[in-house]
Amino acid sequence: MKNASITVALGLALCSLPVACGPSSSLPPEEQVKLLKGDVATAIETCKDKYPTKADQFKKAYAYAVYPSVGKGGLIVGGFEGKGLVYEGGSLVARSSIGGGTLGAQIGGQSFSEVLFFENKAAFEKFKRGETAFQAGGSATAGTASASAANDYKDGVMVLTFGGGGLMLEGVIGGQTFSYEPIK
Numbered sequence: 001m002k003n004a005s006i007t008v009a010l011g012l013a014l015c016s017l018p019v020a021c022g023p024s025s026s027l028p029p030e031e032q033v034k035l036l037k038g039d040v041a042t043a044i045e046t047c048k049d050k051y052p053t054k055a056d057q058f059k060k061a062y063a064y065a066v067y068p069s070v071g072k073g074g075l076i077v078g079g080f081e082g083k084g085l086v087y088e089g090g091s092l093v094a095r096s097s098i099g100g101g102t103l104g105a106q107i108g109g110q111s112f113s114e115v116l117f118f119e120n121k122a123a124f125e126k127f128k129r130g131e132t133a134f135q136a137g138g139s140a141t142a143g144t145a146s147a148s149a150a151n152d153y154k155d156g157v158m159v160l161t162f163g164g165g166g167l168m169l170e171g172v173i174g175g176q177t178f179s180y181e182p183i184k
Contacts, residue, residue: 033085033095033183039068040085043113043163050162054117057158061117063088063124065178067098069164073109078102082114086180088124094183100176112164116157116178123156128180132157 027035043066048055058064063086070082079101086094098114116132118124126132151158 029095029181029183032083033092036068036083036085036095037092040066043068043115046113046163047115047160051160054158054160057117059090061158062120063093063118063127065096065116065118065127067096067114069111070098070114071109071111074102074106076103076106078106080176084114092183094128095181097179098176110164112161115160117153117160119153119156119158127157127178130178130180133175133177 044058047066048058065084065086067082067084070080072078072080079099081097081099084096084098085092086096116127118127123132151160
C-alpha cells in the first residue's frame with residue numbers, strides 16, 4: 001500500500017511539471033543548433049578536464065549526447081530540464097532535451113552538465129526510441145558542483161555529470177526522460 005501511494009504521488013508530481021518533451025524555443029531548429037554548438041563544445045572540454053580517464057570515450061563510444069546546462073529546482077516536488085546535441089560516430093545527428101521530476105526531501109536549485117555515452121548501437125537505438133531513463137538519487141550541492149563519482153557503462157550507457165553550481169539538498173525518487181529530434 002505504501003509503495004502504491006508513493007507511485008501515485010510521484011506520477012501526479014511528474015505530470016504537473018513542465019518537463020522537456022521537446023524544444024520550447026521559438027527559434028527555428030537550425031538556430032537552436034547554432035546556439036547550442038558553442039556551449040556543447042565547452043561542456044565537452046570541461047568533461048575531458050573533469051574525467052581525464054574518460055576523455056577517449058568521445059572517440060570510442062558508438063554515440064554520445066551532451067547537455068551543457070541542466071537546470072534543476074525543487075521544494076518537496078522538483079523538476080529539471082535542459083537542451084543538448086547528439087553525436088553518432090563523431091557527427092552531429094540530433095537535438096535532444098532532458099527533463100524529469102522528483103519527489104521527496106529536497107530544497108533549492110542547481111545547474112549542471114550531463115554527458116551520456118552509448119557503448120553500442122543497441123543502447124543508442126533505445127535512446128532514440130525514448131526507452132532510456134534513469135532513476136534519480138540523493139545529493140548535496142553548495143556553490144560550484146564538482147564532478148560526480150566516476151561511472152562506467154551500465155546497460156550500454158555511461159552517464160557523467162559535472163560543473164554548474166547552486167544550493168541543493170535532496171534525497172528523492174524520480175527519473176530522467178530524453179527526446180531525440182533528428183537534424184535534417
